[in-house]
Amino acid sequence: MTNQPTKSQLEMIAVDVGRNIDKMWSDWKWQQKNATKDVRLLESYFINIDSGFFQNLYKESGDRIKFQITPYVLYQIPKDISKEKILKNPWFRQFFPQGKLYTKGHDAYDGTDNWENPEEFPTKILHHKYDNRVLIRFRECLGYCSFCFEALGTLEKNPQERKKFSYGNWEKSLDYIRKHPKVEEVIFSGGEPLLNSDSKLENMLKDISEIKGKDEKPKIKFKRMHIRALTINPFRITDNLVNIIKKYRINEIALNVAHPSELTPEFEEAVGRIKEGAGRYAPLLVLHTPLLKGINDNTKTLWELFSKAYGMNIKPYYLLHSMPHTPFGDKQRVSVRDGIKLLKPLWRTKSHVALPEYIIVHYDGKKTVPLELNGTPEFQYTQNSEGNPIVKFRNWKNNWVEYPDVKDTIN
Ligand code: SF4
Structure with missing residues (x-):
């Protein structure tokens, strides 16, 4: 050790x-x-x-x-x-909390809402945005990341009542899944699903697996998890948990990692326990990386992280532009275009299987950032009426939406 x-x-x-x-x-x-x-x-x-x-x-x-x-x-x-x-x-x-809360600015945190669509929450804990899948949103974590995009449910000492996870909503959520024929995938997501005991997780996975479609076959074909445990407490990956992962055929686990120093020997051992313990049913392991000023906003650090993960057979999947309206956003966000400048040197010089897709997470749906510094007809860098930088783009629903950006700092 x-x-x-x-x-x-x-x-x-x-x-x-x-x-x-x-x-x-x-x-x-x-x-x-x-x-x-x-x-x-x-x-x-x-x-x-x-x-x-x-x-x-x-x-x-x-x-x-x-x-x-x-x-x-x-x-x-x-x-x-x-x-x-x-x-x-x-x-x-x-x-650790990074000082004064960022409360003034077009992308500031006003402490009243996460950047979410309330109508996408038919129950307090179920999030349904895209047709084929739903997320079950846990709200507590093994540790608290200062950049969290759902601070009202996680980082705040007194989380808002409507943001708290409640098992009372579990039956209602199962019912919702039963009644929506297109839903074929369930994702346990943040907070931290692995803060639950093994028995609680197993019961929930069992409930999901027992839902039948019209053809009397299991309705939910894919199960996924988004976790931060391997960074905060890699010992959470116990043999018993791995048996549950195997038994309920978890298809994918996304590991949230920002910096290469998080890929410790303990992290790697936990990855090994999942892969070896689950054997042929081992889930696909992918990396979700938030782009953060002062942490990974340079090409060398990003490549160190992606290449180390690739070396562990973990696929770098998303580089997530740091979202607006977070408590310390003024200290943590870099501009969308600066992210392109960091990634471009890796394009074609490194193997693409080791590189993630660069993504904006908008409350109305994700968008892949085109790696073009001047934008494209459907992805434009501009300003709002107060002169603040914004990105305008056509989203997956074919609607034009705006995304609060910050000023470029990389030449
Ligand atoms: S573990 Fe995830 S949900 Fe929890 S504070 Fe960190 S980013 Fe937010």
Whole structure:
């Protein structure tokens, strides 16, 4: 095992040190139980950072945003890191609130709505946008990513009632799936599906698998999951979970990863457990990568991530332009066109199987970004009436929509 902490380090982050350390460290429940939610602990952990630094940064967000750092994540950041370096550290930038909330600007976070279409939620937990598939939206996570696009249900300390996951809605959601003949695929998605116990997951997968179509055959042909667990707590991939993945024939698992440092030996071992444990029924593993300023907004880092994933037989699938209306968007978004400038040097110089599709996630549906700096007739870079950069494009429904962009910074 790598990155194994010393006992004294563990004592500082763990409440319960009565058990064997090796076993505890690789027990996903222990990792979650000992996840840090207290700024004071960070202050005592990082030996070269003055007390008050974390507290002040945290206070700037108005005490509204959650953080939860597993011991595993904490150990990815050097204990003796300086204040200047931690502010640039990809783990810290992803899992700790990044100061003042971004509340003024055409793409700002107003704290009242995620960028979603309410009419696409026939139940509180079921999201139906595209004809053939529905998402089941969990709202809690193993750790909280500062760039999350559904902050009202996840990052906010007091999530909005209508955004909370509720098992009371499960029967209604199953009923909705039964009544919609075109639905053939179910995706367990974010929050984090794997925060559920194995038995809860298994019961839900069983319910879905038992839905019959008109022909009396199983109606749901494909099952998928979007997870962040391999970055935050790779020990969540237990043998029992892998058996469930195999038994219910999960077709695809999308791994949300932003930076190559997340592909640790523990991450790779978890990938191995899925592939070897599920054997011929192993799901297709793909990478979803949010494009984030200060974390992966350079070609070298992106290629390091894509090539490392490809080397593990994980397909880089989506590079997701960082969405508007997120709490720290002013510190995390790069322009759509800057994303093209980062990706273009990889086109044709690297194998395309190792490169993702560059995607805009609009509340009205995804759009592939054409890798043309001047846009195309159906994808135009322009400004709104206040002079803010926007992208206008024709979406999958053939409608013109607008997407709030930010200014280019790469020449
Ligand atoms: S794990 Fe997913 S849903 Fe949860 S905070 Fe991170 S990005 Fe958001």
